[in-house]
Amino acid sequence: MSEQTTNTENAQRARADWQGRIGRRRTGGADDEPLTLDAPTALVATPGRGQVTLDWKPVPDAIGYQVYRSAGDAPLAPLDHHGGDVLAVPHPPYADTTGEPGHPYEYAVAALRDVDQPGPLSGSVRVAALDGTARRAGGERPAGTGADPLVRVMVEASGPTRPMHRPWRPMVGSEHLSHLLSEETTGGRPIGAELAEALRIMRTELGVGSVRAHAILCDDLGVYREVDGAPVHDFSRVDEVYDRLLSLGLRPVVELSFMPRDLASDPTKTVFAYGAIISPPRDWQRWADLIRALVRHLIDRYGRDEVRHWPFEVWNEANLEVFWSGTRAEFLRLYEVTVRAVRDVDPGLTVGGPASAAAGWVGELLDHVDASGAPIDFVSTHTYGAPPLDFRPLCTRHGRPDLGILWTEWGVTPTHFNPVSDDVFAATFLLRGMRSAANRVDALAYWVASDHFEELGRPPRLFHGGFGLLTVGNLRKPRFWALSLADRLGEHELPATLTGDGAESLVEAWAARGDDGTVTVLVWNGTLDQSKAGGDRRLDRDVRVELRGLAAGSYRVRHWRVDREHSNIRRVWQDLDGGDWPTGEQWELLRARDTLDEYRPEQVVPVVDGGCTVDFPLPMPGMSFLRLEPAP
Incomplete structure (x- = not known):
């Protein structure tokens, strides 16, 4: 049987298992406290x-x-x-x-x-919502004329500012990092080399500082085995992975998962095409010893000061049956045993969890650490399809207002191979979540950097609804450009006031000023409703950006756009009548078009009475980025 046939069969089994168990959530345990919140x-x-x-x-x-x-x-x-x-x-x-x-x-x-x-x-x-169909955005008619809805974005360029918070920078997701060592290919592209390049792009183009990934304890890295009944630890392959990551200028978020086969209470309980074992340990003391040995090794190799920058997170989504075959009580025991083992090595290391799905078990974990005294420095959880919830009140109710809040997975959909992941819709969704999370979370990690990903099997074609910001081949999807534009906003966030049809709920804006006086404004039009992922003409809007408080003189205005027709590499592939994978010539064409597109040529706009106005149509989904630089 060929390796390709084996991989295909493993993927088919993994997908069937995933679909059968993904919705089953663990329940039971701590009693709920009575509700005390008022109605809105x-x-x-x-x-x-x-x-x-x-x-x-x-x-x-x-x-x-x-x-x-x-x-x-x-x-x-x-x-x-x-x-x-x-x-x-x-x-x-x-x-x-x-x-x-x-x-x-x-x-x-x-x-x-x-x-x-x-x-x-x-x-x-x-x-009832109003009926009627706006013209398709893209025409040059002045904004607000006729029956077209108008949203005004008023930016006070000389107004009070606060530091621009960029919650995407602390971390990004990357499935399992042993991929960095792979010499195999997907679609003819080298997996390890391209994943490394994708992570380098995250660092150099988006300012990302760390990577959260599954499976550092899985058997493909050989960290644990038993010989004649005695434990043997071997972290040489972990060293290869983390050395490679650090060479890219990135740090790991150490997700302590999954269970080594020789330590598992039931090694038949697995998840994913690569068979990650999800059972509790059969020997809790040997699990604690493994964690202590790993942490001690990391400090010895990389230095205490360095490793103190690495969050240690316990497991992944144990509140889903597909990721944890034990009970909630067993997971809480796993959390306590694990974080105490980490802190045994160095009390200054950062620990937390529960790394849960669908924002679950955060309160339950806080109840447990309140009762047990187990250490916790941050709460972590995941969600998809909506902006992250605000866990600051929950932490405060537990007397822990200073806990870190890390969303270590977040994205537009939890569904593998969902076309929405390649669409412009995902780009506007990403901006909505990041702006919502700014100044109230410590990190919002998009899941994931690269389409080199094999949870339910390797990518079957170039555009397959992969989770990545980048395709196989490292082409930039629309949602990569969304983060790239957000990262180009200036250092000082400016107040922006929106009025009109769908202001702040459909159309949103983020504005900032740079130290050199440059003003940047990012405006997007998007809904959370994934049934409208392909757009809806009734939701297209005209936008008028009004800037006040500008220095006298004139400004050079540049305008970039992400929409169906601009900065959309999937549309380029469709125009090429692309099949599963590009030919060599098609790769060259795609790379030539893998650009952030300007919507209009640069223009010089005079400042009149301390301000200027920029009008443009904005489809749903779509975004525009304006950069106004003082002209010499």
Whole structure:
């Protein structure tokens, strides 16, 4: 049997197993505390073209909000924007684009004490989105004319600022880092070399500082075996991986997973095509000894001062049956045994968890460490399809307001091979989440850097709905450009006020000023509703950016765009009638078009009465980046 046939069969089995178990979440354990949050008040529903914007007064101590909707006499139910994971959002406003325009719906909102603990519903409101179809954005007609909706973005360039927080910089995801050592190929492309290059791009072009990855304890790196019943530790392959990572200017987030075969209580319990073992240890003392030996080795090799910059995270998504065959109580034991073993080696090392799926088990872990005294420096969790919730109130309720908050996985979808991952929709989604998370989380790690990824089998074609910011071959997807543009914003965040149809709920903006007086404005148009991933003409908008407080004289204005027609390498491949994988000539054509596209030629705009105005149409999904530099 060929290696390719074996890999295909392993992938098919892994996919069937994943689909059968991915939705099963572990329950039981700590008792829920009684709900004490008030219902949200002042709920307002504003109808717009193709959308309804909901706004409400935030509730103190809420980590987020669940929007409810009903039609006719049906009961209110959580509104599904088709994200495939947590449907709650961290704050208002919220744009519902899932309804039928012209059809009235009833809306209400509940505050969340924890992700699975909604409070009482607010009073309800009834409204319908407006019908009508805007022209397809892209024309040059002045913004706001005719029947086209207009969103105004008002930026005070001389206004008060705060430091620009970039939550994507602390870390990015990268499946398992043993890929760095691979000499095999996918689509004719070298896996190890291209993953290394992808991670280098994360560092040099996006400013990313560390990488979170699965499986540093898996058997492909040979860290643990038993010979004549005695444990043998071997970290030489871990050294190869971490040496390679550090040579790229990146640090590891040490996810302590999965279970070595010789230490597993049930080695038949596995996940992924590469057979990562998900069972608890059969010998807890030997597990603790392994962790201590690994940490001691890392300090000896890389130095105490260096390793103190590496977060140690316990396991991955143990609240899903597919990732942990034990109970919740066994996971809490795993957490405590593991972090105590890490701290035995050096009390100054950073530890945390629960690295849970769907924002779960954070409260339960905090309850456990409160009762046990186990160390914790950060809480970590994951979610997809919505901006990350706000866990600051939950940490404060546990008397730990200074805990780090790390979202060590986050993305547009948890579903493998989902076309949305290659679309412009994912780019606007990414900006919404990053702006929402800024100044309230320590890290928001996009999952993942590269499409060189094999959880459920290796990529079958160039555009296959892979999780990566970069394709196999390291072509930049639209969502890579989204992060690249966000990273080009200046050092000092400026206030931006939006008004109009879908302002702040559909159309958002991020503005900043550089030390040299350059003003940058990033504007995007997007919804959380994945049924609209391909766009909806009713959601296209015209935008007028009004800048005030500019220095006298004139400014050079440059305008970059990401949309269906611009900075969209998948569209280039479609125009080439691409099949599964490019030929050599097609790779050359793709690389020549792998660019951030300017929407309009550079122009010089005079400052009149301390300001200037830039108008443009903006499709949904789509984004524009303006750079205004003082002209000499």
